[in-house]
Amino acid sequence: DVKVTQSSRYLVKRTGEKVFLECVQDMDHENMFWYRQDPGLGLRLIYFSYDVKMKEKGDIPEGYSVSREKKERFSLILESASTNQTSMYLCASSLSLIREPQHFGDGTRLSIL
Amino acid sequence: DAKTTQPNSMESNEEEPVHLPCNHSTISGTDYIHWYRQLPSQGPEYVIHGLTSNVNNRMASLAIAEDRKSSTLILHRATLRDAAVYYCIHRKLTFGKGITLSVRP
Numbered sequence: 001d002v003k004v005t006q007s008s009r010y011l012v013k014r015t016g017e018k019v020f021l022e023c024v025q026d027m028d029h030e031n032m033f034w035y036r037q038d039p040g041l042g043l044r045l046i047y048f049s050y051d052v053k054m055k056e057k058g059d060i061p062e063g064y065s066v067s068r069e070k071k072e073r074f075s076l077i078l079e080s081a082s083t084n085q086t087s088m089y090l091c092a093s094s095l096s097l098i099r100e101p102q103h104f105g106d107g108t109r110l111s112i113l
Numbered sequence: 114d115a116k117t118t119q120p121n122s123m124e125s126n127e128e129e130p131v132h133l134p135c136n137h138s139t140i141s142g143t144d145y146i147h148w149y150r151q152l153p154s155q156g157p158e159y160v161i162h163g164l165t166s167n168v169n170n171r172m173a174s175l176a177i178a179e180d181r182k183s184s185t186l187i188l189h190r191a192t193l194r195d196a197a198v199y200y201c202i203h204r205k206l207t208f209g210k211g212i213t214l215s216v217r218p
Contacts, residue, residue: 004156033206043157043200043208058206090156097206099145104156 003027006091006105014113019078021108023091031097032074034058034066037088037107049074050097081112117201122213125191133186133212135201140181144203148175148186151198151211160186160199191216 007022033048045058047066055066063085067075078085088109092102118136125131145164149157161168161175168175174187188195198211
């Protein structure tokens with residue numbers, strides 16, 4: 001079974017801090033994704049990566065950056081955290097962008113105070 | 114626009130079949146239709162996907178309309194553990210709000 005592991009289930013940070021969310025997958029998948037999930041808004045794509053060091057903006061990239069130095073690891077970075085970035089963050093990976101399904105981690109609930 | 118349209122919520126009785134609809138009128142010829150579900154406090158999990166033909170697996174069946182502009186996820190016998198939010202997508206990167214399925218004992 002594919003396993004996508006997010007480094008923290010719960011995280012509390014302060015406004016203005018630089019925040020790193022880490023995600024690791026163990027199935028050698030080419031593609032990795034970061035979403036945020038808010039009540040009433042569903043899942044919204046922040047960034048995705050289709051190869052090491054390659055990235056594409058999703059629907060809501062503002063205030064975020066990403067890093068993919070190794071195939072199995074995809075990091076989401078909040079350069080200067082703000083309260084409106086309090087949310088559930090979900091990481092996923094997939095073998096292909098078109099046909100194969102995405103496999104999700106259990107999420108990180110991030111609170112910015 | 115790659116959005117799908119689903120009802121906000123549906124209710125079912127335990128051990129009865131459930132048909133969850135989805136409209137995807139803007140689907141292109143090469144887009145697969147994927148269904149996921151999300152249980153409370155978990156990330157979404159894959160349920161089923163298909164292109165043109167109806168599909169079955171151990172979790173559910175997927176019925177795809179001939180014009181591919183709509184599909185239906187079928188749970189043959191709902192259980193309490195099937196209570197979840199179900200997402201239908203045809204562009205892998207575009208999730209909507211999903212259908213919240215409630216199952217009555």
